[in-house]
Amino acid sequence: MSSTVANAMITSVAARAESASKIYGSGDNEVRALDDVSVTFERGKYSAIMGPSGSGKSTLMHCIAGLDSLTSGQVFIGDTDLSSLNDKALTKLRREQVGFIFQSFNLIPTLNAYENIVLPLSLGGKPGDEAWIKQVIDTISLHDRLDHRPSELSGGQQQRVAVARALASQPEIIFADEPTGNLDSKSGTEILKFLRRAVTNLGQTIVMVTHDPVSASYADRIVFLADGRIAGEMTQPTPEKVLDYLKHLGE
Amino acid sequence: MFRLALKMSLARKSRLALTSLAIILGTSFLSGTTIFTDTINSTFERLFTDVFRGVDAYVRSSSSIETNFGESRRGPTPISALETVLNVPGVSAAVGDMQGFARVIGKDGEPLGKEMGPPTFGGIASASVAGLWRVESGRLPVGATEMMLDRSTAKAGKFVVGDTVRVNAFSGTREFTLVGVANYGDISSPGGATFALFDQPTASEFLLKPGFVDAILVQGDGSVSDEELASAITAALPSEAKLETLTGAQITQETTSQIKTALGFFTTFLKAFSYIALGVGCFVIYNVFSITAAQRQRESALLRAIGASRRQVTTSMMVEALIVGVLGSLLGFVSGIGLSRALSALLNALGLEIPTSGLTIRSNAVIATVVVGTLITVLSAVLPALRAGRVSPLAAIRDSALDTVGNFRHRVILGLVLGALGALGLVSAVNGASTTVLGLGVLGVFSGFLVLGPVFSRPMAMLLGAPITKMRGITGAMARQNAARNPKRTSRTAAPVLIGVALVTSFTALASSLKSEIRDTIGSAFRGDYALSVDSHGFGGIPTSITDQINELPMVEQATGVGLLPAKIGEESRFILIFNPKTAEGLYNIPMVEGQQSALTTDGILVENNKAIEKGLSIGSKIDVTLIDGRTVLLTVRGTFKSAFANYAVSRELFEGSTTPLFDNSVYITIAKGVPDTDARNAIAAVSSDLGIGKLQSRNQFIDSQAGQVNQILALIYGLLFLSLIIAIVGIIITLLLSVFERKREIGLLRAVGMTRSQVRTMVRWESVITSLFGAVTGVLLGIVMGVVIVVSLVDKGFSAFTLPITGTIFILIGAFIIGVLAAVFPARRATRNDIISAIAST
Numbered sequence A: 001m002s003s004t005v006a007n008a009m010i011t012s013v014a015a016r017a018e019s020a021s022k023i024y025g026s027g028d029n030e031v032r033a034l035d036d037v038s039v040t041f042e043r044g045k046y047s048a049i050m051g052p053s054g055s056g057k058s059t060l061m062h063c064i065a066g067l068d069s070l071t072s073g074q075v076f077i078g079d080t081d082l083s084s085l086n087d088k089a090l091t092k093l094r095r096e097q098v099g100f101i102f103q104s105f106n107l108i109p110t111l112n113a114y115e116n117i118v119l120p121l122s123l124g125g126k127p128g129d130e131a132w133i134k135q136v137i138d139t140i141s142l143h144d145r146l147d148h149r150p151s152e153l154s155g156g157q158q159q160r161v162a163v164a165r166a167l168a169s170q171p172e173i174i175f176a177d178e179p180t181g182n183l184d185s186k187s188g189t190e191i192l193k194f195l196r197r198a199v200t201n202l203g204q205t206i207v208m209v210t211h212d213p214v215s216a217s218y219a220d221r222i223v224f225l226a227d228g229r230i231a232g233e234m235t236q237p238t239p240e241k242v243l244d245y246l247k248h249l250g251e
Numbered sequence B: 001m002f003r004l005a006l007k008m009s010l011a012r013k014s015r016l017a018l019t020s021l022a023i024i025l026g027t028s029f030l031s032g033t034t035i036f037t038d039t040i041n042s043t044f045e046r047l048f049t050d051v052f053r054g055v056d057a058y059v060r061s062s063s064s065i066e067t068n069f070g071e072s073r074r075g076p077t078p079i080s081a082l083e084t085v086l087n088v089p090g091v092s093a094a095v096g097d098m099q100g101f102a103r104v105i106g107k108d109g110e111p112l113g114k115e116m117g118p119p120t121f122g123g124i125a126s127a128s129v130a131g132l133w134r135v136e137s138g139r140l141p142v143g144a145t146e147m148m149l150d151r152s153t154a155k156a157g158k159f160v161v162g163d164t165v166r167v168n169a170f171s172g173t174r175e176f177t178l179v180g181v182a183n184y185g186d187i188s189s190p191g192g193a194t195f196a197l198f199d200q201p202t203a204s205e206f207l208l209k210p211g212f213v214d215a216i217l218v219q220g221d222g223s224v225s226d227e228e229l230a231s232a233i234t235a236a237l238p239s240e241a242k243l244e245t246l247t248g249a250q251i252t253q254e255t256t257s258q259i260k261t262a263l264g265f266f267t268t269f270l271k272a273f274s275y276i277a278l279g280v281g282c283f284v285i286y287n288v289f290s291i292t293a294a295q296r297q298r299e300s301a302l303l304r305a306i307g308a309s310r311r312q313v314t315t316s317m318m319v320e321a322l323i324v325g326v327l328g329s330l331l332g333f334v335s336g337i338g339l340s341r342a343l344s345a346l347l348n349a350l351g352l353e354i355p356t357s358g359l360t361i362r363s364n365a366v367i368a369t370v371v372v373g374t375l376i377t378v379l380s381a382v383l384p385a386l387r388a389g390r391v392s393p394l395a396a397i398r399d400s401a402l403d404t405v406g407n408f409r410h411r412v413i414l415g416l417v418l419g420a421l422g423a424l425g426l427v428s429a430v431n432g433a434s435t436t437v438l439g440l441g442v443l444g445v446f447s448g449f450l451v452l453g454p455v456f457s458r459p460m461a462m463l464l465g466a467p468i469t470k471m472r473g474i475t476g477a478m479a480r481q482n483a484a485r486n487p488k489r490t491s492r493t494a495a496p497v498l499i500g501v502a503l504v505t506s507f508t509a510l511a512s513s514l515k516s517e518i519r520d521t522i523g524s525a526f527r528g529d530y531a532l533s534v535d536s537h538g539f540g541g542i543p544t545s546i547t548d549q550i551n552e553l554p555m556v557e558q559a560t561g562v563g564l565l566p567a568k569i570g571e572e573s574r575f576i577l578i579f580n581p582k583t584a585e586g587l588y589n590i591p592m593v594e595g596q597q598s599a600l601t602t603d604g605i606l607v608e609n610n611k612a613i614e615k616g617l618s619i620g621s622k623i624d625v626t627l628i629d630g631r632t633v634l635l636t637v638r639g640t641f642k643s644a645f646a647n648y649a650v651s652r653e654l655f656e657g658s659t660t661p662l663f664d665n666s667v668y669i670t671i672a673k674g675v676p677d678t679d680a681r682n683a684i685a686a687v688s689s690d691l692g693i694g695k696l697q698s699r700n701q702f703i704d705s706q707a708g709q710v711n712q713i714l715a716l717i718y719g720l721l722f723l724s725l726i727i728a729i730v731g732i733i734i735t736l737l738l739s740v741f742e743r744k745r746e747i748g749l750l751r752a753v754g755m756t757r758s759q760v761r762t763m764v765r766w767e768s769v770i771t772s773l774f775g776a777v778t779g780v781l782l783g784i785v786m787g788v789v790i791v792v793s794l795v796d797k798g799f800s801a802f803t804l805p806i807t808g809t810i811f812i813l814i815g816a817f818i819i820g821v822l823a824a825v826f827p828a829r830r831a832t833r834n835d836i837i838s839a840i841a842s843t
């Protein structure tokens, strides 16, 4: 049993952190945003990260995604140790193996929706997998808006484009930091459903930071953070279970 | 609110720094040229006060003719008057003074002094306290074989006391022994002129005419005032001698103001340029305010949302503008001091020694700079500040969007009207209206173009960026979009480039038209094989005796000289063309409209066709012409001719027996049949260029070099416009930096999704290149339009062709490309330094 688990871990880990610590400032101003965090995100799974404000969720995500560096510890995307990469290699890795969805300001205002979707591919000078891109666009159902600029799209549509962009290069893993934070509940639900579908139907790996128990319940598994440490985990979450756990965590 | 405004502007250090930089740039040229001009003027004032210290009265001919550049040419003074002056009670000493033409020939056989440079003088060295020279080493020259040099000429020619020096003057070329070196006042030589000094009889005979000097310097014994002395001298002089007496103070003042007028051309030029720099600076300042106002939109909106009134928001921006304006102008003044030093250094390097002993900084200059700088800053801030006040509180929540161009149709109409009015101004200025009209015309054309700018900056940027998109893929596409996304910003940023390039293009176009005009004129007039010429315009030249000598050489078929002298025709002072109708036939052909060139007699005159029409002159009309020596002669019009360069022509015989030394500027030569070229050349050179008299050139060489003189003026203009391009570069740098700050989040996002640092740099660089090229292309178009307008309206004046400067245009476009690349270096680096996380996190 243990050997099969270990095996599965080796083959199906999309990203992981080992004893990751991140310290901001020094002396009296020292803030331990991450304190010896070890966590693994499985391939083909939808994970959520939850925790109180300031608990280090965004920091963890940024460090695993190669946007920021750790003070100590290691992070891996697939089998690649990020600390061994220089800026150029890191950029290439972000372009090819990582997808991003931020809370807002996800799109380049001078590019239209389609250009935004294929941006990481264009930056790498690659045409990308046409059939895949078509499938992604089908999934977010934005055919009639592809030549529109972001300013001509609603917030929900903009987030859908951002989801498509994250998917377009078939990355190893997609990170989403409160992707529905700025949306009304209808658009938000739509985005969450797209993400769910991307995992279930298209086989993608997603890690999503959220404050909302309902959003988190779309995930396969939730990792709880508090004060820069892993505070717990939950699989097959429901909104009620999550709410309950959070209450418990707050005490 | 004031304290709040202060706090808010201090919080944005980079914005503050960039705004100040724009102001410093605009004002430093203004203060630099002001300080420089003040310094030159006060230096010459001091110099002449010192030089004329011992002079209490100054006797000279009362007949004079003003020339174009503020100097005047006077008849000579007979040395016999010296006796009379010395006998006037109250006079303790008196000596002759002279400033004639004399060229010192260097040890290498080349005349000293720069081509087209400061004049080369010959004068009198005298022991009297009234003399202007102070012996530095050696002694004063005595007799026909001795001379003295000013210190800087001696140094330049590496002459020491005891050397033999060859000098070329009106009476030919002679050798002298250098017996002394002198200073003029306390400096080595004023303004880079060269001085060869002799005793009075030698100077008179060698430079002018035996028995004559230019003026008499008088020193009083102190018993009477200078005024009384001057009137006593006037009373003693016979009235038929046509002499006048000035006091020492008067001649000091007159000489100083003459120098000022002579330098006036130069100072006006500097001033015009500093206004261009200021105008270009205005654009940069206005651009900075517009951009920062857009960037602080959220801040303004937030203030409005929490209850600040429109007025308060506007006022807080104006207060910031006021503070930055005063600070920036003060700093601009300080950097202007450095700039004026650089200007003197530049002139010294060009051989125009400006004897500056310290800078003259008048409080007026400080006040003017600060007032002008603050005023333009505050004015530049008005519109953006009003716009900031009008921002809706809701904008606090919105992302900063792309800007809008407003009403296109209004813009197009306003732009076209301004442009048309400007063109009208240009045309009327070319046809004789004042320089103010010219300035307004240029201003009108530029404003028209600039109002139109935002209308076509987007399509132009897209067009210029198209090849870059092809070459550089998505990075190029984004650069193109960035250049096109803020049409107003792009056109304002490109404006300095546009102005510089338009001026360069129109000057180049004008110059090449002028060059081809010179070629045509000389080419059709000059029919010989060789030309002997000097570059000293209107002062000295080739003594006519040399021309005659060449004409008599057996190897020469025919030689004829052409010279210029000022004369007064009616009330106008003009340079008139002087030639010899007897030898000119077939060799030097004036393009006659009516009458024959050979019909010109001693009492005749030829008049330029347009001038004749203007004055209602025709063959047979009679006009009064006053010559330098004071003679007034009644001349009969014998014909009319066409020329862009001369208005009148008279026969050389008119000056026979005159006390005015007559020089030719060029001598045209046909060699005798069957004589080998080299033999003829050697024979001519033996009596002329080998003696340092003129430059001997073949017909083609001569035409080339005459046309090439336009290039020297052009080079000066280019030099100054180059400085305005520096402002343009800094303007682009500032705008790019502001854009990079503004797009911090966007760049962060791009980096997050996989844009490499070098791709970010490429993107910024190409945006810069597109902007700069946009300015250059529109500038070239505008320059061509202005050039055509000017040249076409000059057609009457004899200009025939508009020549499109194709190579020049290509260079300009390449230059604009380079400017774009250079301007992007720093902003591009800045763009990659942004930390991705903080860029994304920032709101």
Ligand SMILES: Nc1ncnc2c1ncn2[C@@H]1O[C@H](COP(=O)(O)OP(=O)(O)OP(=O)(O)O)[C@@H](O)[C@H]1O
Pocket (backbone or CB within 6 Å): A024, A025, A031, A032, A033, A051, A052, A053, A054, A055, A056, A057, A058, A059, A060
């Ligand atoms: N650049 C920084 N400098 C100093 N401290 C920082 C910096 N970025 C984050 N922190 C601190 O690190 C801790 C974790 O921040 P982080 O943004 O990861 O929290 P979070 O869990 O994402 O919070 P939220 O739910 O509010 O987004 C916080 O205490 C924060 O103040």
Ligand SMILES: [Mg+2]
Pocket (backbone or CB within 6 Å): A057, A058, A059
């Ligand atoms: Mg966060």
